[in-house]
Amino acid sequence: xxxxxxxxxQAWPELDVQPGEVLARIHHLGQLIEKVQNQRLxxxxxxxxxxxxxxxxxxxxxxxxxxxxxTPGQIRQAMLVSSAGLSGRLKRLEATGWINRxxxxxxxxxxxxxxxxxGLADLDRDLPEHYAFEDGLLEVLSADERGELARAxxxxxxxxxx
Numbered sequence: 492x493x494x495x496x497x498x499x500x501q502a503w504p505e506l507d508v509q510p511g512e513v514l515a516r517i518h519h520l521g522q523l524i525e526k527v528q529n530q531r532l533x534x535x536x537x538x539x540x541x542x543x544x545x546x547x548x549x550x551x552x553x554x555x556x557x558x559x560x561x562t563p564g565q566i567r568q569a570m571l572v573s574s575a576g577l578s579g580r581l582k583r584l585e586a587t588g589w590i591n592r593x594x595x596x597x598x599x600x601x602x603x604x605x606x607x608x609x610g611l612a613d614l615d616r617d618l619p620e621h622y623a624f625e626d627g628l629l630e631v632l633s634a635d636e637r638g639e640l641a642r643a644x645x646x647x648x649x650x651x652x653x
Contacts, residue, residue: 560605
């Protein structure tokens with residue numbers, strides 16, 4: 492990205508490429524973070540969840556609180572994922588025993604996706620280590636810088652969504 496910025500400065504000095512530079516860095520950082528998180532998930536012995544997408548479903552259910560169950564629509568809304576993308580994740584997680592799907596007690600036409608007791612126990616053993624790993628990814632930033640970055644990214648996301 493630094494090289495591309497230098498090339499633009501030479502090829503077209505009057506053109507302001509800073510917006511592209513910022514967005515390219517955000518995009519690249521997102522790819523890098525997903526890559527290293529997936530690598531971490533794959534290294535865990537005995538844990539069948541090996542990708543961030545599936546892990547995010549589990550985290551979404553866990554943070555919902557007891558009974559750790561949501562409808563697919565609630566999961567999609569919390570994760571901003573398509574119906575097709577969620578469907579594959581739910582199939583994998585159910586096949587490995589992390590979740591189960593049952594009819595909703597409130598609406599027989601709806602399904603509830605819930606963490607299994609075993610899935611909850613495994614996830615609870617792993618989450619502190621996972622968040623420590625994420626903390627390590629950010630160790631180059633001070634607490635103030637993390638806060639400023641979170642606020643700036645939140646503003647950018649809200650502006651782009653709007």
